[in-house]
Amino acid sequence: MYGDRATIRRILTELGDTWAIVGLSSNQQRAAYGVAEVLQRHGKRIVPVHPNAETVHGEVGYPSLEAIPFGIDVVDTFVRSELAGSVADEAVAIGAKAVWFQLGVVDEDAYHRTRAADLDMVMDRCPAIEIPRLG
Known part of the structure:
Protein backbone atom coordinates (compact mmCIF):
# COMPACT_ATOMS: atom_id res chain seq x y z
CA MET A 1 0.00 0.00 0.00
CA TYR A 2 1.29 3.44 -0.91
CA GLY A 3 0.25 5.86 1.80
CA ASP A 4 -0.20 4.65 5.35
CA ARG A 5 -2.79 6.05 7.77
CA ALA A 6 -0.29 8.50 9.29
CA THR A 7 0.65 9.91 5.88
CA ILE A 8 -2.99 10.23 4.85
CA ARG A 9 -3.83 12.03 8.10
CA ARG A 10 -0.83 14.36 7.76
CA ILE A 11 -1.74 15.31 4.18
CA LEU A 12 -5.37 15.92 5.03
CA THR A 13 -4.86 17.79 8.30
CA GLU A 14 -1.37 19.26 8.59
CA LEU A 15 0.32 20.02 5.27
CA GLY A 16 -1.80 22.97 4.18
CA ASP A 17 -5.08 23.72 2.54
CA THR A 18 -4.26 24.56 -1.08
CA TRP A 19 -4.86 21.60 -3.38
CA ALA A 20 -4.11 21.68 -7.10
CA ILE A 21 -6.40 19.17 -8.77
CA VAL A 22 -4.89 18.01 -12.05
CA GLY A 23 -7.61 16.93 -14.46
CA LEU A 24 -10.39 19.01 -12.85
CA SER A 25 -12.82 20.52 -15.35
CA SER A 26 -16.40 21.76 -15.21
CA ASN A 27 -17.67 18.33 -16.31
CA GLN A 28 -19.92 17.38 -13.41
CA GLN A 29 -19.92 13.72 -14.50
CA ARG A 30 -16.20 13.32 -13.72
CA ALA A 31 -15.00 12.10 -10.35
CA ALA A 32 -12.65 15.07 -9.99
CA TYR A 33 -15.62 17.45 -9.90
CA GLY A 34 -17.23 15.71 -6.92
CA VAL A 35 -13.96 15.18 -5.05
CA ALA A 36 -13.11 18.88 -5.44
CA GLU A 37 -16.50 19.75 -3.98
CA GLY A 58 -15.70 29.37 -8.14
CA GLU A 59 -11.93 28.83 -8.39
CA VAL A 60 -9.90 30.04 -11.38
CA GLY A 61 -8.23 27.26 -13.33
CA TYR A 62 -4.73 27.06 -14.78
CA PRO A 63 -3.42 25.08 -17.77
CA SER A 64 -0.51 23.55 -15.81
CA LEU A 65 1.00 23.35 -12.34
CA GLU A 66 3.83 25.70 -13.31
CA ALA A 67 1.30 28.35 -14.40
CA ILE A 68 -0.12 28.67 -10.88
CA PRO A 69 1.21 31.96 -9.42
CA PHE A 70 1.10 30.90 -5.76
CA GLY A 71 2.20 27.99 -3.60
CA ILE A 72 0.50 24.60 -3.71
CA ASP A 73 0.45 22.26 -0.74
CA VAL A 74 -0.96 19.09 -2.33
CA VAL A 75 -1.21 17.99 -5.95
CA ASP A 76 -4.21 15.67 -6.41
CA THR A 77 -3.94 13.76 -9.68
CA PHE A 78 -6.86 12.65 -11.88
CA VAL A 79 -4.96 11.49 -14.96
CA ARG A 80 -4.18 8.09 -16.43
CA SER A 81 -1.38 6.19 -14.72
CA GLU A 82 0.94 6.58 -17.72
CA LEU A 83 0.72 10.39 -17.36
CA ALA A 84 0.84 10.55 -13.57
CA GLY A 85 4.62 10.31 -13.25
CA SER A 86 5.16 13.57 -15.09
CA VAL A 87 2.57 15.25 -12.83
CA ALA A 88 4.46 13.98 -9.77
CA ASP A 89 7.71 15.35 -11.20
CA GLU A 90 6.05 18.74 -11.80
CA ALA A 91 4.74 18.71 -8.22
CA VAL A 92 8.30 18.26 -6.97
CA ALA A 93 9.51 21.04 -9.30
CA ILE A 94 6.95 23.59 -8.02
CA GLY A 95 7.72 22.83 -4.37
CA ALA A 96 4.50 21.06 -3.39
CA LYS A 97 4.50 19.27 -0.04
CA ALA A 98 2.58 16.17 -1.14
CA VAL A 99 1.22 14.28 -4.13
CA TRP A 100 -2.00 12.28 -4.13
CA PHE A 101 -2.80 9.82 -6.93
CA GLN A 102 -6.50 9.02 -7.13
CA LEU A 103 -8.14 5.59 -7.18
CA GLY A 104 -6.78 3.56 -10.07
CA VAL A 105 -3.79 5.87 -10.63
CA VAL A 106 -0.65 3.85 -9.96
CA ASP A 107 2.97 4.55 -10.89
CA GLU A 108 5.44 2.93 -8.50
CA ASP A 109 8.47 4.68 -10.02
CA ALA A 110 6.78 8.06 -9.55
CA TYR A 111 5.97 7.10 -5.96
CA HIS A 112 9.62 6.35 -5.22
CA ARG A 113 10.88 9.50 -7.00
CA THR A 114 8.42 11.65 -5.08
CA ARG A 115 9.32 10.09 -1.73
CA ALA A 116 13.06 10.45 -2.55
CA ALA A 117 12.38 14.18 -3.03
CA ASP A 118 10.97 14.19 0.53
CA LEU A 119 7.33 14.76 -0.41
CA ASP A 120 4.52 12.81 1.18
CA MET A 121 2.72 10.58 -1.32
CA VAL A 122 -0.49 8.60 -1.43
CA MET A 123 -1.40 6.43 -4.39
CA ASP A 124 -4.60 4.63 -5.47
CA ARG A 125 -6.72 6.35 -2.79
CA CYS A 126 -9.37 9.06 -2.72
CA PRO A 127 -9.35 11.94 -0.21
CA ALA A 128 -13.17 12.12 -0.35
CA ILE A 129 -13.24 8.56 1.00
CA GLU A 130 -10.39 9.09 3.47
CA ILE A 131 -11.67 12.32 5.08
CA PRO A 132 -14.63 10.63 6.84
CA ARG A 133 -12.30 7.88 8.07
CA LEU A 134 -10.30 10.44 10.04
CA GLY A 135 -13.07 10.60 12.61
Whole structure:
Protein backbone atom coordinates (compact mmCIF):
# COMPACT_ATOMS: atom_id res chain seq x y z
CA MET A 1 0.00 0.00 0.00
CA TYR A 2 1.29 3.44 -0.91
CA GLY A 3 0.25 5.86 1.80
CA ASP A 4 -0.20 4.65 5.35
CA ARG A 5 -2.79 6.05 7.77
CA ALA A 6 -0.29 8.50 9.29
CA THR A 7 0.65 9.91 5.88
CA ILE A 8 -2.99 10.23 4.85
CA ARG A 9 -3.83 12.03 8.10
CA ARG A 10 -0.83 14.36 7.76
CA ILE A 11 -1.74 15.31 4.18
CA LEU A 12 -5.37 15.92 5.03
CA THR A 13 -4.86 17.79 8.30
CA GLU A 14 -1.37 19.26 8.59
CA LEU A 15 0.32 20.02 5.27
CA GLY A 16 -1.80 22.97 4.18
CA ASP A 17 -5.08 23.72 2.54
CA THR A 18 -4.26 24.56 -1.08
CA TRP A 19 -4.86 21.60 -3.38
CA ALA A 20 -4.11 21.68 -7.10
CA ILE A 21 -6.40 19.17 -8.77
CA VAL A 22 -4.89 18.01 -12.05
CA GLY A 23 -7.61 16.93 -14.46
CA LEU A 24 -10.39 19.01 -12.85
CA SER A 25 -12.82 20.52 -15.35
CA SER A 26 -16.40 21.76 -15.21
CA ASN A 27 -17.67 18.33 -16.31
CA GLN A 28 -19.92 17.38 -13.41
CA GLN A 29 -19.92 13.72 -14.50
CA ARG A 30 -16.20 13.32 -13.72
CA ALA A 31 -15.00 12.10 -10.35
CA ALA A 32 -12.65 15.07 -9.99
CA TYR A 33 -15.62 17.45 -9.90
CA GLY A 34 -17.23 15.71 -6.92
CA VAL A 35 -13.96 15.18 -5.05
CA ALA A 36 -13.11 18.88 -5.44
CA GLU A 37 -16.50 19.75 -3.98
CA VAL A 38 -15.85 17.51 -0.95
CA LEU A 39 -12.42 19.04 -0.42
CA GLN A 40 -13.94 22.54 -0.51
CA ARG A 41 -16.58 21.55 2.05
CA HIS A 42 -13.73 20.47 4.31
CA GLY A 43 -11.93 23.81 4.10
CA LYS A 44 -9.50 23.14 1.27
CA ARG A 45 -8.85 25.69 -1.45
CA ILE A 46 -9.03 23.86 -4.75
CA VAL A 47 -7.10 24.95 -7.82
CA PRO A 48 -8.31 23.43 -11.11
CA VAL A 49 -5.49 22.33 -13.42
CA HIS A 50 -6.68 21.42 -16.90
CA PRO A 51 -5.60 22.38 -20.43
CA ASN A 52 -8.85 24.39 -20.77
CA ALA A 53 -8.06 26.37 -17.58
CA GLU A 54 -11.73 26.49 -16.60
CA THR A 55 -13.16 28.09 -13.48
CA VAL A 56 -14.63 25.30 -11.34
CA HIS A 57 -16.49 25.64 -8.03
CA GLY A 58 -15.70 29.37 -8.14
CA GLU A 59 -11.93 28.83 -8.39
CA VAL A 60 -9.90 30.04 -11.38
CA GLY A 61 -8.23 27.26 -13.33
CA TYR A 62 -4.73 27.06 -14.78
CA PRO A 63 -3.42 25.08 -17.77
CA SER A 64 -0.51 23.55 -15.81
CA LEU A 65 1.00 23.35 -12.34
CA GLU A 66 3.83 25.70 -13.31
CA ALA A 67 1.30 28.35 -14.40
CA ILE A 68 -0.12 28.67 -10.88
CA PRO A 69 1.21 31.96 -9.42
CA PHE A 70 1.10 30.90 -5.76
CA GLY A 71 2.20 27.99 -3.60
CA ILE A 72 0.50 24.60 -3.71
CA ASP A 73 0.45 22.26 -0.74
CA VAL A 74 -0.96 19.09 -2.33
CA VAL A 75 -1.21 17.99 -5.95
CA ASP A 76 -4.21 15.67 -6.41
CA THR A 77 -3.94 13.76 -9.68
CA PHE A 78 -6.86 12.65 -11.88
CA VAL A 79 -4.96 11.49 -14.96
CA ARG A 80 -4.18 8.09 -16.43
CA SER A 81 -1.38 6.19 -14.72
CA GLU A 82 0.94 6.58 -17.72
CA LEU A 83 0.72 10.39 -17.36
CA ALA A 84 0.84 10.55 -13.57
CA GLY A 85 4.62 10.31 -13.25
CA SER A 86 5.16 13.57 -15.09
CA VAL A 87 2.57 15.25 -12.83
CA ALA A 88 4.46 13.98 -9.77
CA ASP A 89 7.71 15.35 -11.20
CA GLU A 90 6.05 18.74 -11.80
CA ALA A 91 4.74 18.71 -8.22
CA VAL A 92 8.30 18.26 -6.97
CA ALA A 93 9.51 21.04 -9.30
CA ILE A 94 6.95 23.59 -8.02
CA GLY A 95 7.72 22.83 -4.37
CA ALA A 96 4.50 21.06 -3.39
CA LYS A 97 4.50 19.27 -0.04
CA ALA A 98 2.58 16.17 -1.14
CA VAL A 99 1.22 14.28 -4.13
CA TRP A 100 -2.00 12.28 -4.13
CA PHE A 101 -2.80 9.82 -6.93
CA GLN A 102 -6.50 9.02 -7.13
CA LEU A 103 -8.14 5.59 -7.18
CA GLY A 104 -6.78 3.56 -10.07
CA VAL A 105 -3.79 5.87 -10.63
CA VAL A 106 -0.65 3.85 -9.96
CA ASP A 107 2.97 4.55 -10.89
CA GLU A 108 5.44 2.93 -8.50
CA ASP A 109 8.47 4.68 -10.02
CA ALA A 110 6.78 8.06 -9.55
CA TYR A 111 5.97 7.10 -5.96
CA HIS A 112 9.62 6.35 -5.22
CA ARG A 113 10.88 9.50 -7.00
CA THR A 114 8.42 11.65 -5.08
CA ARG A 115 9.32 10.09 -1.73
CA ALA A 116 13.06 10.45 -2.55
CA ALA A 117 12.38 14.18 -3.03
CA ASP A 118 10.97 14.19 0.53
CA LEU A 119 7.33 14.76 -0.41
CA ASP A 120 4.52 12.81 1.18
CA MET A 121 2.72 10.58 -1.32
CA VAL A 122 -0.49 8.60 -1.43
CA MET A 123 -1.40 6.43 -4.39
CA ASP A 124 -4.60 4.63 -5.47
CA ARG A 125 -6.72 6.35 -2.79
CA CYS A 126 -9.37 9.06 -2.72
CA PRO A 127 -9.35 11.94 -0.21
CA ALA A 128 -13.17 12.12 -0.35
CA ILE A 129 -13.24 8.56 1.00
CA GLU A 130 -10.39 9.09 3.47
CA ILE A 131 -11.67 12.32 5.08
CA PRO A 132 -14.63 10.63 6.84
CA ARG A 133 -12.30 7.88 8.07
CA LEU A 134 -10.30 10.44 10.04
CA GLY A 135 -13.07 10.60 12.61
